[in-house]
Amino acid sequence: MTKISVTIDGQELKVESGQTILDVCRENEIDIPTMCHFEGLSEVGACRLCLVEIEGSNKLMPSCTTQIQQDQVIRTQTDKLKRYQRMITELFFCERHHICAVCIANGNCDLQKLAYRVGMDHVTFPNLNQQCELDASHPDYVMDHNRCIMCTRCVRVCSEVEGAHNWGVMKRGFNVRIISDFNQPWGESTTCTSCGKCVEVCPTGALWPKNTQQGSIDKDPGSITALIEKRRMGL
Structure with a gap:
């Protein structure tokens, strides 16, 4: 090149x-x-x-x-970029419920690490106090929309790596949501293969395996990166 x-x-x-x-x-x-x-x-x-x-x-x-x-x-x-990064991080925290102390992903959360990185010790924006849904209908996994930041990693890994196309995005703005199978309960999905790739790439506590205690989730996003690389190499 x-x-x-x-x-x-x-x-x-x-x-x-x-x-x-x-x-x-x-x-x-x-x-x-x-x-x-x-x-x-x-x-x-x-x-x-x-x-x-x-x-x-x-x-x-x-x-x-x-x-x-x-x-x-x-x-x-630059200082300007650092101010933007801090502001964006605060907006993530105020949009939904990200209480690290009681979160399933406490200690293993990209959003929590980001807050430490930008020096966020409080949120200057008012909390929107959304009361979002929690979908525990799947036999193995839980989706808590209160902790979702709409990164769409789950949507893309399901579509581009697993090929199941279970996850999608519904509505916009304040009401935007990740949905399963055209807004059906996750446990009733006919497209989900229960592979767990969406759980591994989720950067917060929005997706987790059932029977996991607070702060004990152990995700392995590197396994998905390795799988993608092997497929790219034709292995």
């Missing part, structure tokens, strides 16, 4: 063309926070955590969906 020259946070780099800014940053150990991104799945640019500044552009760009270009000058660690 053709090599191009870019500058990221003052570093002059020679990188392969055709990659996203996020790909290039991760290859060069430049850390950008993400939530909807999952290695091997399609990009949706939904969480807006990976925004970067590009010299000459008057708007922030999502690094996961923006291709690297010759002679770009990119900044990933």
Whole structure:
């Protein structure tokens, strides 16, 4: 592939063309926070955590969906970006019920780790106090919409890796929800294969195996990344 020259946070780099800014940053150990991104799945640019500044552009760009270009000058660690990351994190917490102390994923949650990373010790926005549904109809797993951040990782892994197409998205804004089989109880789904891939890639405590105690969930998203890579290699 053709090599191009870019500058990221003052570093002059020679990188392969055709990659996203996020790909290039991760290859060069430049850390950008993400939530909807999952290695091997399609990009949706939904969480807006990976925004970067590009010299000459008057708007922030999502690094996961923006291709690297010759002679770009990119900044990933400015005070402006850090303020945005903190604000987005607070919005995640205030939109639904994310009480870490009583969450099934306490200690193994990407959202909790993000809060620590951006230094969030309180939420400045009013809580929307949504009372969302909890679907425990599946024999093996539970879906708690109160802890869902709408990253759509579950939707994409179910569609793109398992090929079951069980999960989807219904409505918009305040009322948006992840739904099973065109809004049927998960336990009544005719498309779900009970593979558990959606549980493994979920970044919060929205999806978990039954009979799991608070703070004891042990997800292994790396197993899904490894599976995707093996399929890509034809193994």
